[in-house]
Amino acid sequence: MLLGEARSKCDHQADVPTPPAYAKDLHMISMSKGVHATTAIEGNTLSHQDVEARVRDGGQTASTTSYRESEVDNVSSPTTTF
Numbered sequence: 001m002l003l004g005e006a007r008s009k010c011d012h013q014a015d016v017p018t019p020p021a022y023a024k025d026l027h028m029i030s031m032s033k034g035v036h037a038t039t040a041i042e043g044n045t046l047s048h049q050d051v052e053a054r055v056r057d058g059g060q061t062a063s064t065t066s067y068r069e070s071e072v073d074n075v076s077s078p079t080t081t082f
Helices: 002-014 020-041 048-056 067-079
Strands: none
Touching: 020 048, 020 067, 048 067
16 A cells, blocks of 8 residues: 555656756756766776866866866766757
């Protein structure tokens, strides 16, 4: 019975649209975490905060970029546009 109630709550919430600003924030959080994990596997030592700032700014934070920053840009650039 409890499982049916939980399923019903999930069905009700699935039909509620997410506000655009909230959806964009969720996308940026998940994108930055994914980019950080992907580049960390390759040996990139940038912190999660650095990667998040880089993803949010679209790679436009500095005129000169290090290899680590350009690696983050290459991983995140195709899917960060809205």
